[in-house]
Amino acid sequence: MIKAASRLDGIGEYYFSTKLREIEELNKAGKNIISLGIGSPDLPPHPDVIKVLQEETSKANVHAYQSYKGSPVLRQAISDWYGKWYGVQLNPDSEILPLIGSKEGIMHICMTYLNPGDEVLLPNPGYPTYKSAVALAGGIGVDYTLDEAHNWEPDFETLEQKDLSKVKLMWVNYPQMPTGKLPSAKLFSKIVDFGKKHNILICHDNPYSFILNDKPASIMSVPGARDIVLELNSLSKSQNMAGWRIGMLVGSAERINEVLRFKSNMDSGMFLPVQLAAAKALGLGKDWYDELNKIYTTRRKKVFALLDSLRCKYDRNQAGMFVWASIPDSEESGYTLSDKVLYQANVFITPGGIFGSAGEKYVRVSLCCKEENIDRAMERITKSL
Numbered sequence: 475m476i477k478a479a480s481r482l483d484g485i486g487e488y489y490f491s492t493k494l495r496e497i498e499e500l501n502k503a504g505k506n507i508i509s510l511g512i513g514s515p516d517l518p519p520h521p522d523v524i525k526v527l528q529e530e531t532s533k534a535n536v537h538a539y540q541s542y543k544g545s546p547v548l549r550q551a552i553s554d555w556y557g558k559w560y561g562v563q564l565n566p567d568s569e570i571l572p573l574i575g576s577k578e579g580i581m582h583i584c585m586t587y588l589n590p591g592d593e594v595l596l597p598n599p600g601y602p603t604y605k606s607a608v609a610l611a612g613g614i615g616v617d618y619t620l621d622e623a624h625n626w627e628p629d630f631e632t633l634e635q636k637d638l639s640k641v642k643l644m645w646v647n648y649p650q651m652p653t654g655k656l657p658s659a660k661l662f663s664k665i666v667d668f669g670k671k672h673n674i675l676i677c678h679d680n681p682y683s684f685i686l687n688d689k690p691a692s693i694m695s696v697p698g699a700r701d702i703v704l705e706l707n708s709l710s711k712s713q714n715m716a717g718w719r720i721g722m723l724v725g726s727a728e729r730i731n732e733v734l735r736f737k738s739n740m741d742s743g744m745f746l747p748v749q750l751a752a753a754k755a756l757g758l759g760k761d762w763y764d765e766l767n768k769i770y771t772t773r774r775k776k777v778f779a780l781l782d783s784l785r786c787k788y789d790r791n792q793a794g795m796f797v798w799a800s801i802p803d804s805e806e807s808g809y810t811l812s813d814k815v816l817y818q819a820n821v822f823i824t825p826g827g828i829f830g831s832a833g834e835k836y837v838r839v840s841l842c843c844k845e846e847n848i849d850r851a852m853e854r855i856t857k858s859l
């Protein structure tokens with residue numbers, strides 16, 4: 475009998491992978507489910523970006539393997555982008571590593587730094603991939619709770635009381651997914667101080683800073699952050715390029731080289747036309763982000779109304795492409811509310827519990843859905859629930 479490796483014990487298929495299969499079955503049975511679940515932008519990238527891809531692809535000399543470190547054009551574009559929007563100066567030759575998606579980068583970091591038994595602090599609620607990447611790399615995930623009472627920020631006083639001697643790494647992510655909590659300069663400083671004090675590598679995951687937020691921020695702007703922080707960023711959300719798989723890792727030259735030692739054994743670089751198109755996307759001006767955010771703002775108003783009809787409560791000042799909302803007392807959990815909405819109204823919203831136990835009394839609604847479909851979802855919900 476062939477048995478999967480024991481490192482997969484306890485690692486299930488990704489929630490959305492199974493749920494989307496169920497939704498497909500419901501659709502085959504004629505249900506025509508409206509999905510307000512996943513955060514995959516439905517809008518296209520800028521036409522100039524597509525044009526670069528098309529033009530570059532038709533050239534004869536772009537089809538070979540590319541450098542493991544990424545094209546210098548893309549690294550320069552990333553450096554310029556960090557300088558322009560975050561006020562962070564990065565050396566394009568040594569402090570930037572383009573990635574085939576930032577999700578992949580989470581795994582690269584865990585494989586680069588974790589030995590069996592090393593502990594990793596994980597946000598609860600948080601992006602589920604942190605936990606599985608840590609487990610796959612042989613580490614031990616230790617949850618730190620985020621709650622509304624503490625403004626969805628780590629409770630450093632409680633953390634300081636724990637035995638942190640085995641903690642090697644901490645995952646943080648602001649604007650936070652799923653809660654939509656925005657970072658403050660003070661929060662970023664506190665996180666950096668905490669990492670330095672306990673010699674914990676801070677891994678900041680920053681894919682949402684441009685969505686419904688007019689002050690994009692990077693933890694790298696904290697003086698001295700480079701000594702203890704790695705930051706992941708992505709073109710998936712802010713450039714509508716989720717399927718293209720383009721992300722980036724930034725940090726000190728030493729850290730970037732360490733991660734490259736692992737990554738260069740995993741993949742053989744990214745298709746050059748994709749990298750050149752990504753460089754184009756990073757050069758887009760403020761009007762690109764303004765236009766995007768105008769659309770998300772209109773959609774969000776409709777999602778607020780939909781959540782009102784479910785008697786859910788939410789903070790109106792959230793960033794990112796979701797609305798995070800607490801369920802009414804009458805509802806047992808986000809799972810029961812999500813199932814009710816799915817089976818009675820043919821609308822899918824994500825139960826907050828998939829992001830960790832601290833999310834069980836919440837649901838998350840995606841803004842990656844056309845206005846008219848949010849309207850139809852609202853109609854179905856008000857009619858059938």
Ligand SMILES: Cc1ncc(COP(=O)(O)O)c(C=O)c1O
Nearest residue numbers: 575576577601651679708710721
């Ligand atoms: C918090 C967070 N980090 C990382 C990712 C992965 O993004 P990418 O498409 O760059 O792999 C996602 C995607 O949903 C996310 O929500």
